[in-house]
Amino acid sequence: MSLDCKPAMVERKEADDQPSFREQFCVPFLLRAQNSDGGWGYRPESESSVEPTAWATLALRQKAAQYPQVIERANQWLLQTQRTEGAWPASAGDPGCWVTGLACLALLDRANSPGAEILKGLQWLSDSWPAEGNVWWRLRQRWHKSPDTVVHQDHALRGWGWTPGTASWVEPTAYILILLRNIPERFYPSGTSKRRQLGEKMLSNRVCPGGGWNAGNPMVYGVPGEPRIGPTVWALLALSDNLNRPESTASLDWLERNYQHISGPGSVALAHLCLAVYGRPVPPLEPRLSSLYMENNFLSNVVVAAWACLALGTVPAWLGSAPAMEIEA
């Protein structure tokens, strides 16, 4: 089922006489916050970083025709920031890490084949295994007190970590699965299909009892973990190509129940977007976001503004279920 047919689920105010909150605040904020080098920092006038640049690009790309130069400058910054091995760093000079999936997603033009830089990033992601479950890790478990007895999860199901050489976690795995869903399998480097399957199984394995996800430990010392909005949203969006997974249904129910209690604008926007993607009824987002904006100006956070833009616009094509070129065709 293609999710591209669902944009009506998301409210829109562009057609109204009054400029929408998105057009009046979010988009101008993002446009003003772009640095002269083409990237975005987490806050205006801070150094460009990959994550805010990727989210701002994805948010503004919904209306790319209006801001072609903005998008082009952002793409150039992302291309210049890629490391020689294909990964992207969180900040300049750092090693490659979780933001690689977001950078690839931001650069991906769904109407065309993925470019060489994306394929290089994909290769790095495919080769980048988390450290849990490898031979050394298993040997250590035999000699030391095993975390297996503490956290009760299947460490053979490996996704992706935030940083190389660490464990799998829900959010980075979800970001990369969303990227992979947007690239036809014929472009996958060897072994990537298997990694995608493992990543999906890992997410299913890490769901909290009763639904929803936290960072990635659903049970610690026998106590069920408390789900969190962000990981739940991203896991659901990563698994949205199959709407009938039992863990997805339970998690959507949890998200729906907790929607009214969310206190942060970033989480409100993400939850709204996710419920809309799954076709669940959601109350209007704009009044709530504009009210939260009045409190703290989103703490001038570029990522939050970008998520607000995404949630207030049409469901972006990259959150659809089918690979890119098959949708666009």
Next chain:
Amino acid sequence: MSYSHSPLLPSFSRPASKVAVRRASSYEDDLEGLLWETLLEFNPQVRDKTVLIKPNFVEPDAQGIINTHPAVIRAARDVFLRLGAKTVVIGEGPGHERDTEGIIEGLRLRDYIGRLEGVFVDLNTDEVSTVPTRTHASKLKKLSLPRSVLSADFVVSMPKMKTHHWVGATLSLKNMFGIVPGNCYGWPKNVLHWAGISSSILDINSTVRPDFAIVDGIIGMEGNGPIQGVQKKSGVLVMGDDPVAVDATCARIMGLCPERIDYLKRAALLLGNLDEDKVEQCGESIAGVKNPFDILPAFQGLRA
């Protein structure tokens, strides 16, 4: 300046430390008056300085037992301003939750502090500089740290008094995990786990040693802390300019033996005083406020 200016003194050449234990039965008490009176005894040199308060915010917490209470943060902020600080910034990089604004709104921090823009810094997404660690207890060797922390003149660690299911107790030293930015290290900051939690605590605190610690033990957490435990009312604030001595005192109040908490034992080598003989206690006596915390079976060996 906190970064690199605090000497790392071996235990034999270190003078005694002073730790204050004050009773506070609730968050409605006159906490500002209590902190003012106590800080005058320590006379912290903050005039015209930038003070960074580092509370412990982990994730949304409806029961109010996970995160440092905003009433204590407000009191500390007001007192440091009264002491002549040029700026007092509140900075935290929550370890489990990316939606920092969601946590601080859930805490109602704004009700206590006022408008947060420009006052609160999300350390998870602050600009960073990479610095070498001043000790090499872990394999980290260098850390990307927020510039708001590195540029602060005076860092105050303000944790909640809690048990911790990996290291026994989380107090002012463990609280400094929160200065490590999630943007670079993830949510949770899993690099630090793989580098060894105790060793990472030492490297972080040697590199940015808190100049002062104020532990919120009015209501803490026992059992499966730091997020899945249960409420523990201890009714104390524990303060001092030696974070090791403050944490050791808290451990003793919690009914734990600080010498058996790995990171505290190791911190005593270079970072501060652990030995009770080298801690000058003021305010309440430990015996007078001791209130043993329930701990997980795996940590029964830490019992005093």
